Amino acid sequence: MIRHLFKLIWNRKKSNFLLITEIFFSFMVLFAVLSFVFYNYCNYTKPLGFDHQDVWQLTLRTNSDSTAQNRLIQEQLLQRVKSFDEVEHVSLSNSNVPFAFSMMTNSLSYGSNKEVQANVYDVQDDFKDVMKLQLQQGRWFGPQDDASRHRPIVINLMLKQKLFGEEEAIGKLIPINDSTNYTVIGVMDYYRAYSEFNAEEPAFFSRINLQQNEHALWSSLLIRVKPGTGVAFEEKMVRELSRIAQNWTLEVTTLEKMRKSKARLTLVPMIALGLVCGFLIFNVALGLFGVLWHNINRRHSEIGLRRALGASSAQIYRQFIGEVLVLATFGLLLGVVFAIQLPLLEVMQVESVVYISALFAAVGLIYLLTALCAFYPSRQAAAIQPAVALHEE
Amino acid sequence: MIKLSDIEKVYQTKSIETVALQHVNLEVPKGEFLSIMGPSGCGKSTLLNIMGLLDVPSKGVVEIDGQTILSYKDKELAHIRNQKIGFVFQSYHLVQDLSVLDNVELPLLYRSGISGSERSKRAKIALEKVGLSARTRHYPSQLSGGQRQRVAIARALIGQPEIILADEPTGNLDSVMGEEIMNILLDLNREDGTTIVMVTHDENMALKTERLIRFFDGQQVSDARMYDFQKV
Numbered sequence: 001m002i003r004h005l006f007k008l009i010w011n012r013k014k015s016n017f018l019l020i021t022e023i024f025f026s027f028m029v030l031f032a033v034l035s036f037v038f039y040n041y042c043n044y045t046k047p048l049g050f051d052h053q054d055v056w057q058l059t060l061r062t063n064s065d066s067t068a069q070n071r072l073i074q075e076q077l078l079q080r081v082k083s084f085d086e087v088e089h090v091s092l093s094n095s096n097v098p099f100a101f102s103m104m105t106n107s108l109s110y111g112s113n114k115e116v117q118a119n120v121y122d123v124q125d126d127f128k129d130v131m132k133l134q135l136q137q138g139r140w141f142g143p144q145d146d147a148s149r150h151r152p153i154v155i156n157l158m159l160k161q162k163l164f165g166e167e168e169a170i171g172k173l174i175p176i177n178d179s180t181n182y183t184v185i186g187v188m189d190y191y192r193a194y195s196e197f198n199a200e201e202p203a204f205f206s207r208i209n210l211q212q213n214e215h216a217l218w219s220s221l222l223i224r225v226k227p228g229t230g231v232a233f234e235e236k237m238v239r240e241l242s243r244i245a246q247n248w249t250l251e252v253t254t255l256e257k258m259r260k261s262k263a264r265l266t267l268v269p270m271i272a273l274g275l276v277c278g279f280l281i282f283n284v285a286l287g288l289f290g291v292l293w294h295n296i297n298r299r300h301s302e303i304g305l306r307r308a309l310g311a312s313s314a315q316i317y318r319q320f321i322g323e324v325l326v327l328a329t330f331g332l333l334l335g336v337v338f339a340i341q342l343p344l345l346e347v348m349q350v351e352s353v354v355y356i357s358a359l360f361a362a363v364g365l366i367y368l369l370t371a372l373c374a375f376y377p378s379r380q381a382a383a384i385q386p387a388v389a390l391h392e393e
Numbered sequence: 394m395i396k397l398s399d400i401e402k403v404y405q406t407k408s409i410e411t412v413a414l415q416h417v418n419l420e421v422p423k424g425e426f427l428s429i430m431g432p433s434g435c436g437k438s439t440l441l442n443i444m445g446l447l448d449v450p451s452k453g454v455v456e457i458d459g460q461t462i463l464s465y466k467d468k469e470l471a472h473i474r475n476q477k478i479g480f481v482f483q484s485y486h487l488v489q490d491l492s493v494l495d496n497v498e499l500p501l502l503y504r505s506g507i508s509g510s511e512r513s514k515r516a517k518i519a520l521e522k523v524g525l526s527a528r529t530r531h532y533p534s535q536l537s538g539g540q541r542q543r544v545a546i547a548r549a550l551i552g553q554p555e556i557i558l559a560d561e562p563t564g565n566l567d568s569v570m571g572e573e574i575m576n577i578l579l580d581l582n583r584e585d586g587t588t589i590v591m592v593t594h595d596e597n598m599a600l601k602t603e604r605l606i607r608f609f610d611g612q613q614v615s616d617a618r619m620y621d622f623q624k625v
């Protein structure tokens with residue numbers, strides 16, 4: 001029977017062409033949207049590599065030009081924040097804290113691996129405890145690095161792979177300029193700070209050494225507060241700090257708030273796309289339903305004939321559902337041929353598993369959709385009395 | 394083979410009630426070639442549909458092969474149609490999008506346990522019987538009316554039914570082509586012993602069969618055997 005249906009659809013390919021293209025396009029749209037959704041979801045389920053709960057960002061903006069003065073105030077601020085009972089750990093940082101709309105990249109070269117772009121995070125020794133980082137190999141920064149000849153860095157696994165492959169990373173020197181090098185002292189699994197929905201990227205941490213950088217200023221303080229610390233402390237802290245830094249602008253926000261606003265940036269377009277896609281698919285379904293309905297009404301005499309030749313009403317029903325599924329199969333085959341190119345050609349830096357699952361889900365959904373559209377017309381077809389069908393010639 | 398007892402068929406449409414058949418008692422023995430004549434609208438097609446289990450009578454009993462067809466389920470009726478009855482229609486009723494061979498195979502599609510190769514083998518034999526072996530790959534639109542009807546007959550006989558019900562099989566054909574079709578049916582009746590009930594408008598065709606029944610206004614008005622006819 002299946003072969004019969006394929007033959008029937010194939011022979012009617014001209015009149016079915018529109019339906020097949022419609023199914024093809026629906027599939028492509030669905031596949032694209034699902035790939036996007038699955039990509040985000042896939043990233044979302046991966047570890048961030050840090051714990052942002054109870055971490056606050058204090059943004060420091062100076063309004064004066066006196067570097068020496070500003071630097072003094074910054075160090076006083078740091079000491080004052082550390083001295084609060086509610087504060088557990090503090091680290092200076094650039095503005096690229098987790099979930100911030102800010103990035104800093106640097107390119108590193110090692111041997112034949114030239115110009116690997118990586119996110120760079122300037123942090124202090126306490127940063128590991130602020131963000132509760134886990135190291136896989138080597139160690140984190142410590143006072144012993146004060147005297148280091150090279151500038152110590154901790155890299156993530158992805159950067160290690162890109163620079164050193166399977167080689168040991170600890171102890172490797174990466175040139176910064178003619179006279180200085182980075183030295184790798186530790187490797188951590190993950191650090192996915194930009195957004196929960198973004199993929200892991202190469203990253204490394206560089207140690208802030210206050211003694212060696214006597215004029216430098218950093219724009220953020222990351223503060224781990226004791227669990228349950230609330231707005232009251234935030235106000236108190238800002239009030240006290242304002243006394244030290246009178247002309248400065250100080251702003252406090254929690255990383256949780258930043259995570260939420262960053263997530264919105266992905267979720268809103270995802271939902272909008274989902275709605276547009278849903279609307280599109282709904283339209284296609286309506287069209288499909290209409291065409292199927294029309295086709296079946298045009299085929300009364302064929303239905304009557306088949307009944308006369310020995311088809312039961314249930315067999316007519318199955319035939320019409322089957323025909324639609326075969327029709328969908330033609331459209332889907334076409335679509336899969338196109339869709340499969342993405343993982344095969346590795347067009348984008350997206351894991352194949354995302355595409356493959358989007359592909360299967362889109363195929364499944366299209367089958368479901370077409371079957372749903374065919375359900376009612378097919379039942380109508382099956383209900384046609386054989387004698388009546390033959391009479392209408 | 395077929396026995397109709399006190400059949401009545403009333404069509405109920407919105408406002409009007411049409412009595413298509415009334416008090417029909419008819420027995421068709423095995424191997425008989427029966428023709429039915431009567432003016433248009435007198436209920437011939439209705440009668441054939443009831444015999445072929447495509448329609449149910451409003452009253453009366455249909456028996457096929459000694460089985461009383463009463464409150465049979467759709468599936469069982471379909472099974473009997475498939476096994477025992479072949480249909481031939483005035484307008485051929487071929488599926489336009491299927492080749493001649495695929496059209497002929499159709500009844501076997503609704504029979505379980507027949508492989509694809511077996512189906513096409515039997516379809517070729519059936520087409521040979523009607524002299525269309527050379528046209529298996531053609532499509533209905535590429536054939537003449539007579540050829541189309543021969544395809545329809547091949548389709549009716551592929552399942553080796555005991556009964557063939559033919560509703561004006563030559564109605565759309567000129568006399569030469571009609572003659573051809575008639576000869577095929579006569580051969581089927583003589584050689585395979587197939588019981589045939591044929592509705593026709595053509596007296597000459599009817600006279601070639603063993604028995605002729607005339608209908609008028611839903612009722613049987615005469616029943617003549619050619620055998621008697623010739624004796625007289």
Ligand SMILES: Nc1ncnc2c1ncn2[C@@H]1O[C@H](COP(=O)(O)OP(=O)(O)O)[C@@H](O)[C@H]1O
Pocket residue numbers: 388391404405406411412413431432433434435436437438439440
């Ligand atoms: N499905 C139907 N609904 C209503 N009336 C019908 C239907 N089928 C046939 N009739 C009526 O029943 C009568 C007999 O029709 P039919 O058996 O087709 O006649 P014939 O084949 O002898 O020309 C006609 O009056 C016809 O209009």
Ligand SMILES: [Mg+2]
Pocket residue numbers: 437438439560
């Ligand atoms: Mg008629």
